[in-house]
Amino acid sequence: MNSKWRELDLGGGGLQAANLRLARTLRRRPVAYGLMLGFPLGLHRWYLGEHRSALLFPVLTAAAIAGGLTGMTAAAVAALLALAALLGYDLYTMERRIAAYNKRQRMAVYLSQGAGAPAGYRGRFAAGADTTAATRVRTASRVPSLAEQEALLREITARKPPAARPPQ
Structure with a gap:
C-alpha cells in the first residue's frame, strides 16, 4: 500500500478506514527477522508485543556478562546456552507468532467497527416495495x-x- 494512502484519514468506521488502521498495526516478517539480530536485548519480542518474555533476554545477557566478568564461567555458559536455546526457539516459531499477532490485530480492528446501520434502515429498496x-x-x-x-x-x-x- 502506498505511504500516501496510509496517511490519509478517511474518518468514520467504513471498511477502507479499518483497512488503513489495520495496515498501520500489522507486523512485517522482514522487520521481525531483522530485529532478531538484536536478540540479546529481546527486540524481536518487543516488536511482537511479548513484553514479559522480552525481559528474559536482557536479564540472561546481563547474567552472562556478569558471570564472565566475575570469573563464574559456569553461570556465564549456562546463561549463554539459555540465550541460544531461546534464539533457536524464536527462529523456529517466528512465522507462527507473527501470524498470530496479525490475526489478533485483524480481529480487533474488524470487530471494533461502528455501531452499524441506524434503526429502521432497509438498504437500497424503493419506497413502498414489497419485499416479503x-x-x-x-x-x-x-x-x-x-x-x-x-x-x-x-x-x-x-x-x-x-x-x-x-x-x-
Whole structure:
C-alpha cells in the first residue's frame, strides 16, 4: 500500500478506514527477522508485543556478562546456552507468532467497527416495495430453498384469518 494512502484519514468506521488502521498495526516478517539480530536485548519480542518474555533476554545477557566478568564461567555458559536455546526457539516459531499477532490485530480492528446501520434502515429498496418472502420466492428464477419455502408457508399462515387456520 502506498505511504500516501496510509496517511490519509478517511474518518468514520467504513471498511477502507479499518483497512488503513489495520495496515498501520500489522507486523512485517522482514522487520521481525531483522530485529532478531538484536536478540540479546529481546527486540524481536518487543516488536511482537511479548513484553514479559522480552525481559528474559536482557536479564540472561546481563547474567552472562556478569558471570564472565566475575570469573563464574559456569553461570556465564549456562546463561549463554539459555540465550541460544531461546534464539533457536524464536527462529523456529517466528512465522507462527507473527501470524498470530496479525490475526489478533485483524480481529480487533474488524470487530471494533461502528455501531452499524441506524434503526429502521432497509438498504437500497424503493419506497413502498414489497419485499416479503412470498414476492421473493415468486420472482426467483430458481427453485426456492427449504428455508424459503418454510418462510413462505409461515407468511401465508399468518395472513389467513384465525377462523380459516387449521387446528393445531
